[in-house]
Amino acid sequence: MNALTPASGRSIGPLPLGHPVVLPKKVGVLLVNLGTPDGTTYAPMRRYLKEFLSDKRVIEWPRLLWYPILYGIVLNTRPTKSGKAYASIWNEERNESPLRTFTRAQGEKLAVRMAGNTTVVVDWAMRYGQPSIAERTDALMAEGCERILVFPLYPQYSASTTATVNDKFFEHMMTKRWMPAVRTVPAYHDDPVYIDALARSIEKHLASLDFEPERVITTYHGIPQSYFRKGDPYHCHCQKTSRLLEERLGWAKGRLMTTFQSRFGPEEWLQPYTDKTVEALAKEGIKRIAILNPGFVSDCLETLEEIAVEAGEIFLHNGGEKFSHIPCLNDSEEGMDVIEAMVRRELLGWVG
Ligand SMILES: C=CC1=C(C)c2cc3[nH]c(cc4nc(cc5[nH]c(cc1n2)c(C)c5CCC(=O)O)C(CCC(=O)O)=C4C)c(C)c3C=C
Ligand SMILES: [Fe+2]
Numbered sequence: 001m002n003a004l005t006p007a008s009g010r011s012i013g014p015l016p017l018g019h020p021v022v023l024p025k026k027v028g029v030l031l032v033n034l035g036t037p038d039g040t041t042y043a044p045m046r047r048y049l050k051e052f053l054s055d056k057r058v059i060e061w062p063r064l065l066w067y068p069i070l071y072g073i074v075l076n077t078r079p080t081k082s083g084k085a086y087a088s089i090w091n092e093e094r095n096e097s098p099l100r101t102f103t104r105a106q107g108e109k110l111a112v113r114m115a116g117n118t119t120v121v122v123d124w125a126m127r128y129g130q131p132s133i134a135e136r137t138d139a140l141m142a143e144g145c146e147r148i149l150v151f152p153l154y155p156q157y158s159a160s161t162t163a164t165v166n167d168k169f170f171e172h173m174m175t176k177r178w179m180p181a182v183r184t185v186p187a188y189h190d191d192p193v194y195i196d197a198l199a200r201s202i203e204k205h206l207a208s209l210d211f212e213p214e215r216v217i218t219t220y221h222g223i224p225q226s227y228f229r230k231g232d233p234y235h236c237h238c239q240k241t242s243r244l245l246e247e248r249l250g251w252a253k254g255r256l257m258t259t260f261q262s263r264f265g266p267e268e269w270l271q272p273y274t275d276k277t278v279e280a281l282a283k284e285g286i287k288r289i290a291i292l293n294p295g296f297v298s299d300c301l302e303t304l305e306e307i308a309v310e311a312g313e314i315f316l317h318n319g320g321e322k323f324s325h326i327p328c329l330n331d332s333e334e335g336m337d338v339i340e341a342m343v344r345r346e347l348l349g350w351v352g
């Protein structure tokens with residue numbers, strides 16, 4: 001016979017036969033990033049891309065139209081092509097992608113920062129691939145979390161990122177008889193803590209360079225224009241982040257530019273496109289640029305390969321002379337200040 005022992009530590013008597021074990025009440029914080037393949041060869045790449053590109057929040061085309069293209073073309077060609085790109089940025093030491101390395105570090109560092117409150121349990125997961133939202137949510141619940149804060153790691157809201165994290169979490173909740181109380185962290189594209197962290201990281205990086213960039217480009221992952229026209233606030237969120245950043249930096253108008261990268265498929269995406277802008281700047285005679293990705297909480301394929309390498313090559317091959325990529329906030333002090341501030345704000349009323 002075991003005793004029911006609530007958070008107060010007070011025994012409340014014997015449990016009826018077969019009664020589930022009652023754990024102390026805890027609050028879980030689940031950081032969730034986009035996801036990443038388990039390896040760079042064909043099979044793991046295909047598995048990852050299949051899960052990602054089957055998501056209706058990501059590709060909104062009717063399935064009857066999209067699936068023949070996905071299964072007939074994309075999943076035959078893209079795993080090899082993208083696998084090569086992932087291989088060029090792979091964290092060999094841990095045998096994983098940088099996105100997973102940084103997300104784990106953010107989870108671990110947040111746990112240290114929250115350690116003063118013994119009721120809080122921090123964990124991390126991926127929307128696509130491993131560790132899955134279902135697996136880590138079950139782990140939080142097994143530890144006694146009756147309240148869970150889900151944190152989609154995207155400063156700017158988009159249905160294709162933020163909403164699909166929440167969808168996946170609640171889809172898993174549909175399997176639970178005893179569902180925890182749930183909160184989700186909203187977009188924080190205009191939060192002063194975030195804007196200040198970006199500004200400090202830019203100032204620090206520029207001070208370390210042996211040149212002064214004539215232009216600094218803020219490049220955000222794009223989305224199809226049709227999503228924007230249907231009401232996705234992502235474009236407005238990105239523009240506001242850039243405006244507030246420019247104000248915080250106190251720069252003359254025009255030095256900080258906003259562009260959109262990572263087009264996929266034949267549709268028109270948000271513009272101006274990053275690659276075209278970088279090329280045009282070099283051709284116009286701009287010699288020195290720096291570039292950052294404020295919409296990415298962690299460095300990943302889209303920042304380390306597409307921007308730091310590819311965009312740099314485009315600039316230098318078209319007449320540019322100096323190019324520098326400013327790292328994402330990652331698990332830096334500035335980056336952790338942002339994550340901690342958002343978590344503490346959203347936990348108000350749940351923890352002391
Ligand atoms: C229609 C397709 C896509 C939409 C819409 C989209 C939106 C979107 N994505 C991110 C963040 C990331 N995307 C990453 C990789 C990636 N994105 C797409 C397609 C769409 N993204 C693909 C096919 C891929 C895989 C890589 C490739 O094959 O080119 C990543 C990197 C993951 C990593 O492991 O490094 C991130 C991060 C945002 C923020 C966003 C909308 C706002
Ligand atoms: Fe993407």
Ligand SMILES: [Fe+2]
Pocket residue numbers: 262301302306
């Ligand atoms: Fe890309």
